[in-house]
Amino acid sequence: xxxxxxxxxxxxxxxxxxxxxxxxxxxxxxxxxxxxxxxxxxxxxxxxxxxxxxxxxxxxxxxxxxxxxxxxxxxxxxxxxxxxxxxxxxxxxxxxxxxxxxxxxxxxxxxxxxxxxxxxxxxxxxxxxxxxxxxxxxxxxxxxxxxxxxxxxxxxxxxxxxxxxxxxxxxxxxxxxxxxxx
Numbered sequence: 001x002x003x004x005x006x007x008x009x010x011x012x013x014x015x016x017x018x019x020x021x022x023x024x025x026x027x028x029x030x031x032x033x034x035x036x037x038x039x040x041x042x043x044x045x046x047x048x049x050x051x052x053x054x055x056x057x058x059x060x061x062x063x064x065x066x067x068x069x070x071x072x073x074x075x076x077x078x079x080x081x082x083x084x085x086x087x088x089x090x091x092x093x094x095x096x097x098x099x100x101x102x103x104x105x106x107x108x109x110x111x112x113x114x115x116x117x118x119x120x121x122x123x124x125x126x127x128x129x130x131x132x133x134x135x136x137x138x139x140x141x142x143x144x145x146x147x148x149x150x151x152x153x154x155x156x157x158x159x160x161x162x163x164x165x166x167x168x169x170x171x172x173x174x175x176x177x178x179x180x181x182x
Contacts, residue, residue: 005068006063006065006068008022008023008026008068009023009056009063009068009071009072010063012056012057013056013057013058013059013063015057020056020057023056024053027072028049028053030142031049031052031072031073031076032045032046032049033137033141033142034073034076034077034134034137034138034142035048035049035052035076035080037125037133037134037137037141038077038080038081038084038130038133038134038137039080039083039084039130040126040133044080044083044084044087045080047083048076048079048080048083049076051079051083052072052075052076052079055075055079056072056075059075066151067148067151069148069152070148070151070152073138073152074151074152074153074154077134077152077153080130081130084130120174120175121171121175123174124170124171124174124175125137125171127170127174128167128170128171131153131163132163132164132166132167132170133167134153135149135153135160135163135164135167136163136164136167136168136171138152138153139164146160146161146164147160149164
């Protein structure tokens, strides 16, 4: 049985503690990196990751086949968007809305480009809206196909391709550097 297969997910959702711990060990890193890119905040990413794993426990039985990664990343993406909406509401309601949001700490994707250009690329990625940022991250950092990313984000594949192209174009404009397309 694969460490990330449906059997492990279903056992974890059924209350098998060992299976749940193995599932968390397998997915906590990739989920956190993805969620940090979507939320642009370590605390929100960690909260979204925890809530995602709670949903695995409570709703894992709703998994109906296919790739576990698709189901898990789709769930995490929904959780992250819910948290971002809550944060926006709180910020507009708060008198303390001028307090800056902590930036995400560098991760493996950022470590590969730690020079000035890498910093500019990361900043350009952070300026994308969450939908474009998620799409660019899934393709560029996670190596996800357009079809898989579309399933994760619950959008048509053509929309996934469009978000990716638009995201790259916005990054290019932000960097004022020509980037070769695939």
